[in-house]
Amino acid sequence: MNINYLNEASQIFKILSNETRLKMLVNLENKSISVNDLSSLLNIEQSAVSHQLSILKKHQLVDTDRVGKSIYYRLDDPHILDIVNEAVQHSSHVIRVKKHGE
């Protein structure tokens, strides 16, 4: 394991450690969504959504396009979802093991 990137890796995990941001990324998997739409979709107020999106954008996980008055967000780096997937699989596995004592 290349230990030099552990600091960067921890940054990535920090970004992914927030359920709201995860939901955003997953929802953006195959389409762009405007800030307002994300806000109502996730049931989180606009300002909070903007703040979180700015974090994702700062770290180049998403990028934006303006369409009229709206800003549409889209994944900038779909590979990030592979990491999310690994974690989801890990979770579902752990939960299965707990339930059935495999």
Next chain:
Amino acid sequence: MNINYLNEASQIFKILSNETRLKMLVNLENKSISVNDLSSLLNIEQSAVSHQLSILKKHQLVDTDRVGKSIYYRLDDPHILDIVNEAVQHSSHVIRVKKHGE
């Protein structure tokens, strides 16, 4: 993407979002290490090490064996390193792209 596990996934990412804990997991990849040894290895005081290890243990990423007076920690779920690896690869890729504008 199975959206039901996003909460659990965010928990995992929360654990992995701390560089100290990442270093611990990576160092434990192929051997057990005592608390004291981890403390001097990572240059972090014993109490802080114990606190972090207890988090890892609570989430079943590590487990312990007592040897004499020492407690040795070992990975309980090596699969977690696959997730770390994905993130490390992501980081090194992003950094390469930044440097060379691939």
Next chain:
DNA sequence: TGTACATATGATATATTTTTCATATGATAA
């Protein structure tokens, strides 16, 4: 131009994490 809509941003409040300090617990060996 001015009004409304969509989003961003800064400051502050709130919540969560991490470290530190003091001390407890548990095992070994004299």
Next chain:
DNA sequence: TTATCATATGAAAAATATATCATATGTACA
């Protein structure tokens, strides 16, 4: 046994992250 070493733990302090509120910015359209 008791002195010492190794680790754990609880409480408080320090550091970070997140949400909220007020308001600024930018665009479209009457």
